[in-house]
Amino acid sequence: TPVTPDPQPPVPMALLTPDPQPPAPHGSPHARPAAPHSAPHSHSPPVVPLTPDPQPPPAAVVSVCDEDKLTHNEFIGETRVPLRRLKPAQKKHFNICLEPQIPLASPSAMSAALRGISCYLRELEQAEQWELEERGRILLALTYSSERRGLLVGILRCAHLAAMDVNGYSDPYVKTYLKPDMEKKSKHKTSVKKKTLNPEYNEEFFYEIDQSELAQKSLEITVWDYDIGKSNDFIGGTTLGMGSKGERLQHWLGCLQTPDQRWEQWHTLTNELPESSAFAP
Numbered sequence: 001t002p003v004t005p006d007p008q009p010p011v012p013m014a015l016l017t018p019d020p021q022p023p024a025p026h027g028s029p030h031a032r033p034a035a036p037h038s039a040p041h042s043h044s045p046p047v048v049p050l051t052p053d054p055q056p057p058p059a060a061v062v063s064v065c066d067e068d069k070l071t072h073n074e075f076i077g078e079t080r081v082p083l084r085r086l087k088p089a090q091k092k093h094f095n096i097c098l099e100p101q102i103p104l105a106s107p108s109a110m111s112a113a114l115r116g117i118s119c120y121l122r123e124l125e126q127a128e129q130w131e132l133e134e135r136g137r138i139l140l141a142l143t144y145s146s147e148r149r150g151l152l153v154g155i156l157r158c159a160h161l162a163a164m165d166v167n168g169y170s171d172p173y174v175k176t177y178l179k180p181d182m183e184k185k186s187k188h189k190t191s192v193k194k195k196t197l198n199p200e201y202n203e204e205f206f207y208e209i210d211q212s213e214l215a216q217k218s219l220e221i222t223v224w225d226y227d228i229g230k231s232n233d234f235i236g237g238t239t240l241g242m243g244s245k246g247e248r249l250q251h252w253l254g255c256l257q258t259p260d261q262r263w264e265q266w267h268t269l270t271n272e273l274p275e276s277s278a279f280a281p
Contacts, residue, residue, distance in 0.1 A: 058083045064098055092273060093233050095162040096133065133271040135236030136161035136197070138174070138221060141204075141264045142240075142255040150208040151178070151255070153219065155190050156264070157200040164225035164233040169195040171227070172235060177220040178207050179241075192226045214256050215242055220274050221267070236269025 060081045066074040077098025086092060141154030155174045164170045175189040186207065193199035209217070218241025225233040240252045251265040 090273070091231070092271075093164065094133075094271070095135070095164065135269045135271055136223070137266050137268055138223065138238070139264065139266050140221065140240075140251070141262055142219075142251060143262045144211055144214070144255055144259040146211070146259045148206070148208075149210065150206050151214065151219075152204055152206055153188075154204045154262075154264075155201045155221075157198070157202070158223060158269075159198050161197045161199075161223065161269075162235050163197060164235060167195065169197060170225040170233075170235060171195065172197075172199050172223050173226055174201065175222045175224065176205055177222075178209070179218045179220055181217075211256065211259060217241065218243065219252070222274065223269055234271075234273050236271060237274055238267045238269055239274065240267075 060083060061078065062081070063078040064076040066076055068074060079096050079098050081094055081096070136158055137160060138158045139156040141152075141156055143152040143154075144150075145152055153176055155176070158172060158174070161170055161172055171192055171194050173190050173192040175187065178186045188205040190201045190203045193201070218239055220237065220239050222237035223235040225235055227233060238248065240248045242249070242252065244252060247265060248267060251263055251267070254261075254263045
């Protein structure tokens with residue numbers, strides 16, 4: 001009685017592969033012995049289930065176009081603000097540039113909508129790398145006076161501040177806060193300089209405090225744009241303390257370790273709004 005091979009279960013079309021050595025007819029000298037009877041099984045490779053692409057983080061996309069009543073509107077630029085940068089009940093101002101139009105092989109064949117999508121995709125790729133934004137620089141002077149038993153904070157000047165007003169300038173002033181003291185004496189602010197992005201202050205503030213206590217304190221510096229009749233705009237800020245890094249930490253340590261010596265240092269202002277200033281501009 002001829003031996004018949006075990007029945008094979010149906011195999012998906014996408015996984016069918018040709019047998020490299022087709023079986024020879026029964027009785028041929030090249031015939032292979034039949035496999036012993038066993039439970040039906042499949043030699044098809046394992047199928048890996050597809051997982052959906054991760055959803056992009058939510059963001060506010062703003063596009064600027066040139067309105068043309070005769071033809072289609074021309075795309076000018078676009079920007080994307082990740083919503084994860086916002087905190088509940090917090091108002092933030094963003095001074096950011098529009099992404100330019102990406103060069104295309106045949107711009108005439110592409111509509112304004114498609115050009116906008118191309119810029120959106122480019123912003124989507126760069127969203128994770130866009131964390132902090134530089135808003136200018138500030139020159140600070142720190143001195144611990146052993147005679148007066150306190151910290152002297154000098155606000156000398158700022159440079160290249162972000163423009164917050166429609167005229168291309170700001171009306172900046174600087175606030176200092178020695179945290180975590182919540183008393184009013186721990187907060188000071190400079191005078192307002194009108195229509196400038198490079199203000200000079202040369203103002204000094206004094207905090208009465210023992211030198212040993214400064215290690216548990218941090219100095220918060222914020223710069224604001226003064227507005228009449230509405231809330232002031234946050235321009236940028238920085239914090240000096242034991243929890244800081246780089247030049248900010250070196251500046252703070254130099255003041256703590258060498259009393260009666262004046263330490264001047266430029267610091268970068270960023271758009272990171274300190275929690276203590278979120279509701280009190």
